[in-house]
Amino acid sequence: MPRPHLYLFATLACAFGLSHFSDRMDPYFLDVLTGIGINVILAVSLNLVNGYTGQFSLGHAGFMSVGAYMAAAVSVFLGPRLLGESGGSALQQGTLFLAALITGGCAAALAGLGVGVPSLRLKGDYLALVTLGFGEIIRVIFQNFEPLGGALGLNGIPAYTTIFWVLALVGLTVFVVTCLVNSTYGRGFLATHDDEIASEAVGLNTTRYKIVAFVIGAFFAGTAGGLYGHFKMTITPTGFDFTKSIEIVVMVILGGMGNTLGVILAAILLTLLPELLRPIAEYRMIIYSLMLIVLMLARPQGLFNFKFGKAKL
Amino acid sequence: MLTVTDLHVSYGSISALRGISFSIPAGAIVTLIGGNGAGKTTTLRTISGLLRAKTGKVEFLGEDITALPAHQIVARGLSHVPEGRMVFSNLTVDENLSMGAYLLSDKALIAKNREYVFSVFPRMKERLKQTAGTLSGGEQQMLAIGRALMGNPKFLMLDEPSLGIAPRLISTIFEKIVEINQSHGITILLVEQNANLALEVSQQAYVLETGSIVMVGESKKLRADPQLKATYLGG
Numbered sequence: 001m002p003r004p005h006l007y008l009f010a011t012l013a014c015a016f017g018l019s020h021f022s023d024r025m026d027p028y029f030l031d032v033l034t035g036i037g038i039n040v041i042l043a044v045s046l047n048l049v050n051g052y053t054g055q056f057s058l059g060h061a062g063f064m065s066v067g068a069y070m071a072a073a074v075s076v077f078l079g080p081r082l083l084g085e086s087g088g089s090a091l092q093q094g095t096l097f098l099a100a101l102i103t104g105g106c107a108a109a110l111a112g113l114g115v116g117v118p119s120l121r122l123k124g125d126y127l128a129l130v131t132l133g134f135g136e137i138i139r140v141i142f143q144n145f146e147p148l149g150g151a152l153g154l155n156g157i158p159a160y161t162t163i164f165w166v167l168a169l170v171g172l173t174v175f176v177v178t179c180l181v182n183s184t185y186g187r188g189f190l191a192t193h194d195d196e197i198a199s200e201a202v203g204l205n206t207t208r209y210k211i212v213a214f215v216i217g218a219f220f221a222g223t224a225g226g227l228y229g230h231f232k233m234t235i236t237p238t239g240f241d242f243t244k245s246i247e248i249v250v251m252v253i254l255g256g257m258g259n260t261l262g263v264i265l266a267a268i269l270l271t272l273l274p275e276l277l278r279p280i281a282e283y284r285m286i287i288y289s290l291m292l293i294v295l296m297l298a299r300p301q302g303l304f305n306f307k308f309g310k311a312k313l
Numbered sequence: 314m315l316t317v318t319d320l321h322v323s324y325g326s327i328s329a330l331r332g333i334s335f336s337i338p339a340g341a342i343v344t345l346i347g348g349n350g351a352g353k354t355t356t357l358r359t360i361s362g363l364l365r366a367k368t369g370k371v372e373f374l375g376e377d378i379t380a381l382p383a384h385q386i387v388a389r390g391l392s393h394v395p396e397g398r399m400v401f402s403n404l405t406v407d408e409n410l411s412m413g414a415y416l417l418s419d420k421a422l423i424a425k426n427r428e429y430v431f432s433v434f435p436r437m438k439e440r441l442k443q444t445a446g447t448l449s450g451g452e453q454q455m456l457a458i459g460r461a462l463m464g465n466p467k468f469l470m471l472d473e474p475s476l477g478i479a480p481r482l483i484s485t486i487f488e489k490i491v492e493i494n495q496s497h498g499i500t501i502l503l504v505e506q507n508a509n510l511a512l513e514v515s516q517q518a519y520v521l522e523t524g525s526i527v528m529v530g531e532s533k534k535l536r537a538d539p540q541l542k543a544t545y546l547g548g
Contacts, residue, residue: 197395198457
């Protein structure tokens with residue numbers, strides 16, 4: 001069996017095993033683990049766009065929020081009607097949650113397509129600005145859209161997110177991204193990154209590659225949003241602002257652009273760091289920022305990037 | 314094989330090509346020479362669909378390809394080796410060659426093309442697993458040409474293959490260009506600043522100056538032309 005498939009099965013088995021013991025585990029530990037998983041999904045999916053394909057997107061939190069709201073809408077508004085007063089069996093809830101996650105992912109993918117088609121002709125800083133603008137637009141829309149709670153946010157989302165769902169989706173995201181970039185088709189993402197003119201010259205449709213990367217990245221950001229909403233049980237538009245996008249970009253850069261393993265490790269590290277620094281309370285964010293600066297100065301090619309090649313933005 | 318008629322191209326308000334026309338017969342090596350900013354690279358990029366013409370027409374094998382996107386032009390057998398050895402520097406030599414066959418689906422044909430590339434550039438076979446960015450300039454140029462050959466082209470456009478390459482390798486690369494033309498009957502359009510070398514290997518030449526063709530003729534005759542000698546061949 002090829003390696004990525006093995007890893008996927010290992011993760012799924014691990015998710016299944018852990019979910020059996022989760023009752024006996026420390027809830028704080030589970031919370032942190034869930035947070036890590038969601039960030040890993042976000043970072044790995046953004047890495048497909050920013051790392052492998054070489055486009056600079058600052059709108060990942062926007063796609064996440066689309067997914068979070070749409071998934072939450074499914075389980076908050078459709079859930080009671082489909083499952084009745086009792087809330088349904090575990091299997092019914094699981095099916096509903098799966099449907100909610102897929103809805104969230106697809107809605108985010110559609111948003112990705114909507115932003116990608118007109119804006120991916122732009123490069124570098126310009127693309128970053130357009131995606132940044134998109135993220136803000138989404139936030140303002142949700143802030144003013146009363147049926148989904150407006151500025152107060154959407155409350156009463158059922159707590160469907162378990163460690164099983166998180167780990168399974170982490171496995172799936174890593175699996176899809178890894179298989180994609182290692183496939184013959186997927187080499188096109190790397191080629192687009194390396195040299196657009198040469199890519200066009202050998203017959204690649206680079207615009208289509210960029211859009212595909214954008215749409216797939218947005219899909220997984222959407223499912224991560226769905227997990228997040230059903231984990232926190234409440235979502236507010238301000239939770240998905242510009243700083244969240246930056247946070248994900250930092251994970252990708254710190255891990256090493258276009259290096260899935262590095263990005264996973266960076267996502268874990270950057271989620272754990274604020275937790276580990278909790279005892280020193282008010283100095284926490286200063287230390288966190290200082291460490292980021294030091295890490296970037298010491299390893300500009302990415303903390304976990306040991307391959308040949310200079311760092312590229 | 315390729316006919317260009319009254320091609321105008323501009324970058325914003327600056328016009329780069331002011332109505333050039335030429336045609337290239339099948340099986341030939343034709344060269345386009347001229348100084349910096351004459352419009353040589355612009356011509357190639359417009360033919361391969363990387364740039365859009367303002368007016369004018371490009372016909373390939375009797376078909377109008379002026380408005381086609383680049384990947385559809387490559388699919389018709391017209392390959393472009395861009396200036397400055399644009400290899401995919403983070404991919405291996407092997408992966409670079411595979412990308413060249415991106416539009417082919419026939420596995421046997423891809424394997425055959427790969428063997429052909431190795432027969433022309435044996436060094437590529439030695440470096441198969443090496444990252445393309447770590448190759449020398451000459452090797453990168455070989456890889457760029459090899460990658461174009463992987464796509465089974467009928468027509469090959471080479472943009473400054475001698476640029477920034479050790480002199481010893483330049484002559485090897487030009488020998489290989491002639492070999493590709495003769496053994497496989499691939500028509501070649503060669504753009505060069507090194508006019509002497511380009512006129513030596515080609516049958517016909519066009520001289521480009523600030524976006525217009527100022528001289529046309531057999532390469533042999535142009536080499537003897539006193540005016541051309543003074544301008545491009547260093548006396």
